[in-house]
Amino acid sequence: MAAACLVAPRWATAQVDIEHAGAALLAARALRFPVDGIRPETVRDTFDDGRPDHRHEALDIMAPRGTPVRAVDDGKLVKLFDSKPGGLTVYQFDPASQLAYYYAHLDRYAEGLHEGMQLRRGDLIGYVGTTGNAAPNAPHLHFAVFLLGPEKQWWKGQALNPYNALRAAR
Template sequence: MSRRGGRGPLSRFGWVMLALIVIGVGGFLSMLSFGPAEVVVPEVTAPPRQAAAGSSAALAMPIAGYPATALHRDWGDPREGGKRKHQGIDLMAPSGTPVVAALPGTVEKLFDSERGGHTLYIRSLDRRWSLYYAHLKGYAPDVAEGQRVARGQVVGYVGDTGNAGAGNTHLHFGVSWMRAGDRWYQGEPVDPYPLLAGKTASS
């Protein structure tokens, strides 16, 4: 007895239509997002090969009128009998010589330490760089933590405080590359010499 009224098996056309519907639904579901995909941000482990704030032209000489020809590269020199290495550059100058902000930024910390004596930290406006000034005789009268400073603005004076040694007046100048969340005493030190070499006293 034949079956009629659409109750029999699907026709070939019906099977084809069903397959197309399944494929279409599957494709649609594959385009749906069921939650944010995990985004892996690679950790940067070394500072970019550039000077502070983007180029070496942005970094002013940290002692007013200091000739680039007088710079001496002492990065990595042994200190304290080899217990640590020098991470900065020493600029020899008479006591009281004005020290200036080498970058526009914010005075992040004024700090007295056994090694550095009167020290000052300036964070660049983009917060990626920190400038460290040590062995200061004192700070400029209007300098305070949280204060914005312009490039070339006097922030302190050369001295011999800390472990510099009496009469050994100089500025220890350090540059550090800062990661997000780094505080004033953190960061990765960068050799300042190539950032300052070749500059004129007014640059």
């Protein structure tokens, strides 16, 4: 009997390359931890946790309702959005528009926050809450990072696990 040759399909190899490139971009950014008063080492990696019909692809950072949420990086605020799953959300691009940072379940936005503004690392963007599909008794920031495609669409991209970048955040 001939030995089977196990070769990954070309699309699978390309996917791994994209994930590695995105992880390298994320690792190169000196992120600020997004939630005031929470120590990075206390955050659990929830990226691969299951959700109904999908993988979580984000970190849930538990904190008291109303805790300030800050921009993790410099960059442009590209979208403020109120959605059924995410509630009050902020989409921010990094300075090179290669990464999108997604902040969700906010209780409210910071005063004066608007689309198109330039954010600086550490700027106040909102407050921890339970809007959207978050459990009302579990306030948290749902934080995600996406590698953007050439179209630079704020609503889609390759999900990147921000756990290591946030654990290293200052």
